[in-house]
Amino acid sequence: MAFTRATGKHRARSQMSRTSARAAGAATLTATGVIGTLAASPAFAGGAADAQAASHTGLTGAVALGDDLAGTVDDQADAQARAAAQERARAVAKAEAERRAEARAKEARAEEIRAAREAERKRLNTFQLPVAGSYVTTGYQSGGSLWSSGSHSGVDFRAASGTPVVSVGTGTVVEAGWGGSYGNNIVIRMHDGTYTQYGHLSSIGVSVGQSVTPxxxxxxxxxxxxVTGPHLHFEARTSPDYGSDMDPVGYLRAHGVNL
Structure with missing residues (x-):
């Protein structure tokens, strides 16, 4: 009687399939440490040799390469961190240098302002004689018939006709022209609110509203x-009007003029 092999699911596996299965099983055993245990026995000495040989395959090289790459990445990260820290330090140093430079510039500007104010204060407070190198020939409140009020309302400075007459300080001209018994005269409002008058002039060189300096x-x-002869009549007043006079010598001395 002839027998036939059943077909389909009852067919035995091929030699190739059995080999693949054994390989898969070996991989599983290796993963669980079984092969490592068996390799320690004499019966599996050959397997141990095979495992040792496997340690020199490309897998070990790949691990080493990965370690090198990780080290390189760490070095680059450290270098970048150092560079960032150095950049921050440079930025801080630059900002501090700019702050100090700005502070120095601000102080320099403040010093310039203080110096300018001091110079202006000195200029405003600088007074001098109305006629350079001159002296008083007739004193304040001298009596006599020469003055309609009975006394001298100012002082007379010796000055030949045509001698330059200057402003004794900083101020603004409020009168410039004929002044009756004063002849050609000039009245100046000084920076401190007082007034000075210059009389009997042969000529006038300023106009009302003009600013003058010492x-x-x-x-x-x-x-x-x-008048009885050429000279300069000088008065110090509390207002621009006649009758508000004060001692011209004391006025000039109070403003630092020696006479």
Missing amino acids: GQQIGLSGATGN
Whole structure:
């Protein structure tokens, strides 16, 4: 009687399939440490040799390469961190240098302002004689018939006709022209609110509203008005009007003028 092999699911596996299965099983045993245990026995000495040989395959090299790459990445990260820290330090140093430079510039500007104010204060408070190198020939409140009020309302400075007459300080001209018995005269409002008058001029060199500085020429001395000879009549006043006079010598001395 002839027998036939059943077909389909009852067919035995091929030699190739059995080999693949054994390989898969070996891989599983290796993963669980079984092969490592068996390799220690004499019966599996050959397997141990095979495992040792496997340690020199590309897998070990790949692990070493991965370690090198990780080290390189760490080195680059450290270098970048150091560079960032150095950049921050440079930025902080630059900001500090700029702050100090700005502070120095601010202080320099403040010093310039203080110096300018001091110079202006000195200029405003600088007074001098109305006629350079001159002296008083007739004192304040001297009596006599020469003055309608009975006394001298100012002082007379010796000055030949045509001698330059200057402003004794900083101020603004409020009167410039004929002044009756004063002849050609100039009245200046000084920076401190007082007034000075210059009389008997032969000529006037300024106009009303003009600003003048200490020592600036404002006219020439003469003998116009009620006089007996050329000289400069000088008054210090509390207002621009006649009758508000004060001691001209004391006024000039109070402003640092020696006479």
